[in-house]
Structures are given as structure tokens and as C-alpha cells.
């Protein structure tokens with residue numbers, strides 16, 4: 527296989543007896559923005575986590591630029607897993623409250639063995655890219671706003687220049703100006719690197735504005 531793109535192949539996920547995804551296919555090509563919508567509970571976040579290589583599907587698989595993935599998280603080779611990043615709805619649930627914003631941004635760099643001085647320099651560059659001022663970088667999550675913390679999560683997501691960026695309701699909790707800024711930074715990353723983007727949202731107007739096509743996930747009935 528040599529086909530470019532992030533792809534779910536006939537993915538099924540079950541939580542206990544509840545079949546949440548039933549042989550779902552999804553493809554995000556480099557450079558394109560795909561929307562993902564569906565009723566609450568239809569499995570959008572589950573599919574995003576599967577595509578982000580955070581959750582191993584029960585059936586089916588994910589491939590990244592033609593490379594089939596086995597397992598999830600740290601079982602996936604660094605060169606494959608750093609191609610995909612995800613931005614969640616709640617930055618508080620997605621960050622360690624004990625870390626400073628600088629350390630949150632540098633986390634994926636340190637986790638992949640980037641030397642400390644380079645990680646710090648790169649973290650400052652990423653913070654600047656998302657509009658976080660140096661004084662905010664020494665603070666911990668409790669001392670910043672949701673919007674500022676989401677900017678740190680975006681900087682963290684961009685740390686490895688992902689080929690695919692998954693945004694799971696990533697701006698739903700933000701005020702309009704932070705929402706616009708996050709969308710702008712994601713758009714610039716996409717134009718600069720040719721990354722593919724998946725936008726999970728309930729907001730049809732947002733999807734119409736950002737996505738070149740929208741995939742509907744059907745409601746699943748607990749089985």
C-alpha cells in the first residue's frame with residue numbers, strides 16, 4: 527500500500543455490549559479538510575480517537591499514508607504516530623494540571639527524545655505561533671483561561687508538524703475571537719505543510735465554512 531492519507535478501514539468499536547462504530551470507513555487526504563458530524567452518541571469522538579491512534583479498533587484498522595497501524599499509543603512507531611495529532615474539546619481534561627504551559631507544549635518533543643534545549647526553543651516558537659505570550663508559559667492550567675489553555679493544546683498538537691490534525695469539537699467551548707484564531711492557525715499549518723484536517727462538529731455553519739466535504743456518522747443503536 528502506498529496511498530497517501532489517513533484512513534479508517536471498516537473500523538468497528540464496541541464498549542462492552544454497545545457497538546458504537548460498525549465497519550466505518552473514512553479517508554482524509556493530504557491538504558483536504560473533512561467534516562464529521564452525526565447525532566450525539568454516534569461515535570464521532572470514538573472514531574477521532576481511533577484515527578488519532580489512541581484507541582485500537584476491535585475490528586478493522588487504520589492506515590497512515592499507506593502504512594497499516596497495529597495497536598495504539600506507544601505501541602505505534604514514533605515515525606507513524608507523530609504524523610497524527612488531535613485537539614480535544616476540553617483543554618482541562620487534556621492537560622496535566624501540575625505542568626506549566628511551557629512543559630505542556632514541549633511534552634511531545636520530550637516524549638520523543640528531542641534534546642532539552644531544542645525542545646525549549648521549539649516550545650517557545652510554537653507558543654508564539656498560537657499567540658501565547660511568554661508570561662503565560664510559566665503558569666499552570668489553573669491560572670489561565672480555557673482559551674489560553676486550548677492555545678497551548680494547539681501548540682502541543684503542532685509540535686511534530688503533523689500530516690493529519692483531528693479537531694474534535696475543538697473550538698466549541700471558546701469565545702468567537704479565540705475560535706477564529708484557532709481556525710486561522712490550523713488553516714496556516716494546513717497551507718504551509720499540506721496537512722489533512724478532520725473537523726468534528728455539531729455546528730453545520732462551521733462545517734460548511736471549513737470543510738470541503740462532510741461525512742455523516744449514522745446513529746448507532748445499543749446492541
Ligand SMILES: Nc1ncnc2c1ncn2[C@@H]1O[C@H](COP(=O)(O)OP(=O)(O)OP(=O)(O)O)[C@@H](O)[C@H]1O
Pocket residue numbers: 541546564565566567568569570571572573
Ligand atoms: N470509554 C467508554 N466506555 C464506555 N462507553 C463509552 C466510552 N466512550 C464512549 N462511550 C459511549 O460510546 C458512545 C459514542 O460516544 P462518542 O463520544 O464517541 O460519541 P459522539 O458522537 O462523539 O457524541 P457527542 O456528540 O455527544 O460528543 C456513547 O454512547 C458513549 O456513551
